[in-house]
Amino acid sequence: MILIGQYDSPFCRRVGIALKLYDIAFEHRPWSTFGDADRLSEFNPLLRVPTLVLDDGTVLVDSYGILAHLDETAVRGQSLMPSSPADRTTLRRVIGLASGISDKAVALFYEQVLHDNPSQLFTDRCRSQISGALAALESQRAVRNSDYWFEDHITHADIALGTTIEHLSACHPALFDAVTYPALHAHAERLKALAVFKEIYQPFIPPTQE
Ligand SMILES: N[C@@H](CCC(=O)N[C@@H](CS)C(=O)NCC(=O)O)C(=O)O
Numbered sequence: 001m002i003l004i005g006q007y008d009s010p011f012c013r014r015v016g017i018a019l020k021l022y023d024i025a026f027e028h029r030p031w032s033t034f035g036d037a038d039r040l041s042e043f044n045p046l047l048r049v050p051t052l053v054l055d056d057g058t059v060l061v062d063s064y065g066i067l068a069h070l071d072e073t074a075v076r077g078q079s080l081m082p083s084s085p086a087d088r089t090t091l092r093r094v095i096g097l098a099s100g101i102s103d104k105a106v107a108l109f110y111e112q113v114l115h116d117n118p119s120q121l122f123t124d125r126c127r128s129q130i131s132g133a134l135a136a137l138e139s140q141r142a143v144r145n146s147d148y149w150f151e152d153h154i155t156h157a158d159i160a161l162g163t164t165i166e167h168l169s170a171c172h173p174a175l176f177d178a179v180t181y182p183a184l185h186a187h188a189e190r191l192k193a194l195a196v197f198k199e200i201y202q203p204f205i206p207p208t209q210e
Contacts, residue, residue, distance in 0.1 A: 001019070001024060001025065001026040001027070001052065001053065001054060001055055002027045002028075002029060002052070002053040003015060003016060003019065003026050003027070003028050003029070003050060003051075003052055004029045004031050004040060004043060004044070004050065004051040004052070004053070005029075005030070005031065005033075005049025005050045005051060006031070006032060006049070006202055006205065007030065007200055007201055007202035008167070008170070008202045008203065008204045008205050009049055009050070009106075009167075010099075010102040010105075010160075010163040010164050010166070010167040011049070011050050011063040011099070011102065011163075012049050012050040012063075013163045013167075013200055013201070013202075014050075014063055014067065014156075014159050014160060014163050015052065015063055015066050015067060015070075016028065016200040017159050017163070018067055018070050018080055018156070018159065019070065020196050020199065020200060021077050021078070021080060021154070021196060022070055022074035022076060022077040022080070023074075023076040023077045024070065024074060024076075030202065031049070032205075032207065033047055033048060033049055033207065034207045043059050044059060046061060048061060048062075050062075050063055050066055052066045052069075054069075063099070064099075067080075067156060078153065078154075080154070080155050080156045080159070081156065082150045082153070082155055087150055090149075090150075090157075091149070091150070091155055091156060094137065094140070094149060094157040094160065094161065095156055095157055095160045097133045097136055097137050098133075098137065098157075098160040098161050098164040099160055099164065100129070100133055101130050101133045101134065101164050101168060102163075102164045102167060102168070104126045104129045104130050104133075105126075105130060105164075105167060105168050105172055105175075107122075107126055108123060108126035108127065108130070108172065109206070109207075110207070111123055111126070113206060113207065114207075127175065130168070130172075130175055131175065134175075134176065134180075134181055134184065135181075137161070137184055138180075138181045138182075138183055138184050141161075141183040141184055141187055142182075142183040147190060149161070149187075154194075158187070158191055159191075161184065161188065161191070162187070162188050162191030162192065162197060165184060165185075165187075165188035166188060166192060166197075167204070169188075170203070170204035171204050171206075
């Protein structure tokens, strides 16, 4: 299996962490979506990461589908899904908000670095979408006392939150702080300290078209 994409992408990092926790062997190709567009295009016409090449050559794109595939096929490691249907619904809500924040963080970054005159309307909208989703997640996390979102068991909800917050803090430091979001900050710090989060990590590198 080959995972294409750099770990400064929260979406790629989520997949890399899940592969590790499921103990699935993979080769990592840390290609940039801009700098390595030519070789990436051989696998993914969308020029996006994560891109996962399965052992039979099938190429999966988009973290949602890739992670669903891993959940269905993993034979080792603890499941990254909670067992109760109610918790699964909660998990999907958390992941929807967390990955939505990352979508907006990436869009905001591209707007700022790739446009000569970034749109004020668009950048303000991204910032307010991000802070709205963070506030929703903060209030949901604040009423839970466990180390992970679901008791003592790491799930996709934790991985999505941890990778989203680390990415957001690196690329838009003004949009996240421990005072405004204490419960999310504490949660992200706990995840950051895990060996798998340290291993599947790359400092943020702004995109370049060269
Ligand atoms: N919905 C996608 C989002 C992935 C995404 O936004 N990846 C970024 C890197 S963080 C990317 O490929 N950007 C290049 C582009 O969209 O042109 C997923 O969950 O995999």
